[in-house]
Amino acid sequence: MEKNSILSGFIVLDQQRVDELEADLWQMEHQKSGARLVWLERAEENKTFAIAFQTQPWDDTGVFHILEHSVLCGSKRYPVKEPFVELMKSSMNTFLNAMTFPDRTVYPVSSRNGQDFINLLRVYMDAVLHPLLHSKPEIFGQEGWHYELGEDGALSVKGVVYNEMKGAFSSPDALLEREAARRLFPDTCYRYVFGGDPAHIPELTYEAFAAAHSRLYHPSNSYIFLDGSVDIAQVLEILDSEYLCAYERCPTPEGIPLQKPVEAGLSAIRYELSAQESLEGRARLADGYAVCTFRDRETLMALQALSDVLCGDNQAPLKRRLLESGLAQDVRLELHDGVQQPWLLLEARDIAEDKSEEVSSALRDELERLSREGLDHRRILAALDNLEFEARQRDYGQMPQGLMLCFQVMESWLYGGDPAANLSVGTLFDGLRDKCGTGYFEELLKQLILENPHHCRILALPSHTIGQERRAQETARLSAIRSSWGTEEAAGVHRFQEAIAAWQNMPDTPEQLASIPRLRLDQIPAEPEKLPIEEESTGCVTLLRHRLPTNGITYCNLYFALDDLSPEELAKASFMAQLFGCLDTAKYSLADLSREMRSLFGNIWFTVEAYGRQNAPDRCRTFLCVSCSILDAKLEKALSLLTELLVGQQWENSQQALTFLRQRRAAMAEQMVTAGHSAAMSRVLACSTAEGAVQEQASGITFLRWLTELEQNFPARFPALAQDLISLAQRIFCRARMTVSVTAGNEASAKTVTRLLSSSLPQGSFALPCTGAVLPWEPRREGFVIPSGVSYAALGGVFQGAGSGSAKVMGRTVSLAHLWNTVRVQGGAYGTGMVLRDTGFAGFYSFRDPSAARTLDCYRTSSDFLRGIDIDLTGMITGAAAESDPLLTARMKGRMADALYWRQISHEDRCRVRREMLAAVPEDLKALAGPVEDLTARGSICVLGSRQQVDACAGWLDNIVVL
Ligand SMILES: [Zn+2]
Structure with missing residues (x-):
């Protein structure tokens, strides 16, 4: 393949080398239909496909969000009601979803299995180009909105997106963000609620909705993205012959105009607070600033660093100033990018309603002082180190790398920029380091915040009644509509409502279900991926080694055995684990410590963990686990800081401990409300397994109650607790309790880690008890x-x-x-x-x-x-096999191999389970x-x-x- 060659109707426009990804980026265009295509050719087994359309909203009805849902409700070749759900249940996909953005709609899938990848691509192409929504208005009614007449004759509105957005509109974050975009971009599509405002969703007609699909879901307006080791000839042939060749080029929508600066002034919004909560001190004040365009990558990265330096933790100057004066409980500076014209939101949370002027001048005073006297440059450098680590590591956890690369490409390509512009890190960070100390960051602060002419200010006020008022307005509006109808109109609404119900209740026929492409059992790998692990004994320390390519990074997991701790001691150990990095140490003040941690570690976590033995509910191993990621070049320095943390933490600092305790308890109480399924399952697991009982003690409702009790009696209880933490730390952090796990491509890393830790920790003592100190509950x-x-x-x-x-x-x-x-x-x-x-x-x-x-x-x-x-x-087996063999990054592979080791599950065990599944x-x-x-x-x-x-x-x- 080379420039200007033609394959299956696609002409190759350009080829670029992207060294950092060991990839070639190919740009192509489908000559007949005008569809654009980018392929990142690289040796990546997990293949990604995405098709995106430029979709600029022109009102608040959420038309593109409703389309995103609706095209996945059946298509010409795959006429089942929910092909998306069928694929989710039964394919080997490693990612499957669809997303609406402020100016585009994206449909991405990925899979390691070649045939599965092709199946997914076909279903998605058919969904976006040939959806059933044109012949089935019921789809619009179900996914968007429709009227429902109740038994009593009362009128209501129902619909998936309508309900989803009602939920989204109750959060103050979403309301503030929406108001800021509306005020900052009065002349562009960014002023609209792209997800749909529940008050305006019912203004969308079926005809306008269907017309939006016909006009914008056209190949000429599409951006196709491929990543990994795909069979390009096969994919281009399918795209051309099965989908694109039927389309002629048509005019594409205009690009998004740039918004000229506007001083939007102050506006006020109200958000709902539950009747149990006091309204006092719950207002929020936010300033929005449009900052630059998508092309200004250096500015955007500098702003990321700046927001960390100003508000990244309790020690950051802007946040500290407001916390210490008691004017606000939290201050955040957030960059909203991924759009053509990114913007900043500076927000003071939980302030008194009548103190907004004071808050505003305190923020301005501190920002002016910092821009005049200069920022802490060591802190900027540390923030840059951390951002560069993230950018180079490209570890997105559960999200496949190909998906994130797709987003990075879209965030330039869609606006007429170079698709490769965001893919390489290059000298971006070196350039910013050079600018540190030259007044660049101070100037940025001045120009983009203090003197920025493109600005809005929003005051968000809490209310107990706003929800009721909105519901009352809605009821009044609906009853006015209802009484304006004659019998004819009411009968029409009733018929549509019945048609939707009938369609929903009619199961897919076996023929329809058979249209969904599925893998045969012989196309599923007979064995799960083997995770590398070598067990070595070096002196008295056991080393678990995972040799994997890690791109210059060492992932290190230290397991300190806690098997002999009582339940009460486990709660203390968990509290201790979470306090790491929140207190002064012998050598560092907290501010210096957090700067050093940012600079030396990519990430570092301290947790109490339990690993239950396979087929033995009352057996488990319990550890305090330290997980960190470190650039190879910084390994020695980072490990010396880690030892300082383990042996030098000053546990007696009651003020720092109390600040942490309050934030932690509040966050956990909120988790009970937003993720209550984990809390409920944790209790049930504690009643059945030793592993569950440990975890409940360390992170469940039991632990929350322990924290609450401590907070309530803090002055009386803390001195004794601090002494307990000191002796617990002395007992736990020793060689006798330690197992080291290292995941690295670099041969020397494992030796360095064991050598440095063995020489800096005491020998100590530990004997694994025959029965665990924590047993399952009744x-x-x-x-x-x-x-x-x-x-x-x-x-x-x-x-x-x-x-x-x-x-x-x-x-x-x-x-x-x-x-x-x-x-x-x-x-x-x-x-x-x-x-x-x-x-x-x-x-x-x-x-x-x-x-x-x-x-x-x-x-x-x-x-x-x-x-x-x-x-x-077959479909269930395919899905179960995929679930047992998830897509993992090198870091996650090391962690999973450790977990299997502690649970005593061998690769042979996993192969046996796979055979049992297939049979x-x-x-x-x-x-x-x-x-x-x-x-x-x-x-x-x-x-x-x-x-x-x-x-x-x-x-x-x-x-x-x-x-
Ligand atoms: Zn949605």
């Missing part, structure tokens, strides 16, 4: 009332053979064929599933559930579902119906939710308390 059935409108229901217990392949296929089948339909589709919960653990545990959970009591019934009927099972398991037949699942019935009858239960929801479960529960 079964419990408990409810916790939390301030929330929804609930979370968990049920579970010991389950022999939970780690077998057939049990895993059973769990996935119950989750997707039973719970999905009963709890999610019919019951309205946002999420639900069955969980199986290799220790010998099985359980069920629900997420954002409107009816916990009904859900508990659905868990119980799982055994009947299994007895009557009569489906082809699973419906009879195996039927055979598990009895054990599942037993589980739901005697399992432990934990429900978190509103008073009303928890009370409705009273028949299931022995005990209900307010959390």
Whole structure:
């Protein structure tokens, strides 16, 4: 392939080398239709495909968000109601989703399996170009909005996006962001609510919606992205012959104009606060600034560093100034980029309503002082070090790298820029380091914040009644509409409502379902990926080594054994772990310490962890784990700072400990409300496994209560606690308790880590107790009332053979064929599933559930579902195999290999489980119906939710308390 060559109707326009990715970037264009294509050719097994359309909204109806949902509701070749869900259940995808941005809509998929990748690409191309929405107005009604006439004749509005945005509009963050964009960009598409404003969604007609698809989902307006070792000839041939060749070029939308600077002045908005919370001191003040364009990469990176330097932690000067004066509880500076014209939001949170002037001048005074007297340059350099680490590491956790590369390409390509512009780090950071100390950052502060003429200011005020007022307005509006209708119109609305219900209730036919391409079982790898691990003994320290290419980075995990700690000591160890980096040490003040940590580590975490033994619910290993990532060149310095942390932390600093404690407790209490399913499952696991009991003690509701009790009696309790922490640290951080794990491409790293740590930690002593100091609890059935409108229901217990392949296929089948339909589709919960653990545990959970009591019934009927099972398991087996072999970065591979080591699960064990999965037949699942019935009858239960929801479960529960 070379420039100007033509392949399947695509002409090659350009080729560029991207050394940092060891890739070639090919730019092509489909000559007949005008579709643009970029391929990052590189030796990456996980292949990514995405198609994006430029979609600039022209009002607040959320038309492109509704389209994003609707095109995934069936297409010409794949006429099932939810092809997206079918693929999610049964493909080997490593990513599958769709996203609406302020100016574009993107449909990305990825897979390691070549045939699976082609299947996904075909379904997505057909979805965006040939969706059924043109012949099925019901799709628009279901996904966008429609009227519903109740039994009593009352009128309401329903719709997936309508409800989703109602939820999104209750958060003050979303309201502030929306108001800032609206005020800063009055002449461009960025002023509109691209997701849709619930008050305006019902203004969208089906005709306008369908016309928007015809006009903008055209190849001429498309941007196709490919990444990895794809069979390019095959892909281009499919794109051309099956999709693009049917289209002629058409005019494409104009580019997005640049907004001229506007001084938008002050505006006020109100946000809803629950009646239990006081309105006092809960206002927010925000300043928005348009800063530059997508082309100014250096400025954007400098602003990232600046926001870290000014507000990155409690020691950062701008934040500290406001916290110390008591004017605000938090200060943030956030860059909103990924759009043509990025902007900044500087926000003071939890301020008194009548103090906004004072807050504003305190912010300005401090910023003026900093720009005049100069910023702390060592802190800027540390922030740059940390940002460069992130940029070079390209570790996005669960998100495949190809997806992030796709975003980086779109963020330039879509605006007429070079698709490769954001892909290399190059000398970006060196250039910024050179500018540090020249007044560059101070000037940036002055020009882009203090003297920026393109500005808006927003005051967000809390209200107890705003929600009611909006609902009352909505009711009045709807009843006016209702009374304006004659019988004819009402009958029309009723007919459409019935048509939607009929369409929803009609199952896909077997022929329709067969249209979804699936892998055959012989196309699924017979073995999971082997994770490298070598166990070495160096003196008295065990070393676990994972030899993997890591691009100049060492990932280090230190495991300090805690198996002999009592439950109370575990809570203290967990508190201690979380305090690392929040207190002065012998050599460093907290401000210096946090600067050094940013500079020397990419990341560093301290956690208490438990690893249950396979098929042994009452056995587990418990550790305080230190996980960090370090550039090879900084290894020695970073490890010496790590030792300073482990042995030099000043545990007696009560003020710093109290600041941390307050922030931590508040964050955990909030987690109970937003992620209550984890908290509920943690309780149920504690009733069944030793691993669960440890984790509950270290991070569950039990730990939250421990923190609350400490906060309430802090002055009395802290001095003794500090002494306990000192002796605990002396006991734990020693060679006898330590196992070192190193994931690195560099041969020398592992030796350096073990040598440095062995020489700086004392020998100490440790003997692994025969039985763990923490045992599973007795079964419990408990409810916790939390301030929330929804609930979370968990049920579970010991389950022999939970780690077998057939049990895993059973769990996935119950989750997707039973719970999905009963709890999610019919019951309205946002999420639900069955969980199986290799220790010998099985359980069920629900997420954002409107009816916990009904859900508990659905868990119980799982055994009947299994007895009557009569489906082809191929899709379930494919999904289960994919789930057991997730896409991992080098860092994650090292962590997972460690976990398998502690759980005593070998690669042979995993291969056996894979064989059992591939061989699973419906009879195996039927055979598990009895054990599942037993589980739901005697399992432990934990429900978190509103008073009303928890009370409705009273028949299931022995005990209900307010959390
Ligand atoms: Zn959505």
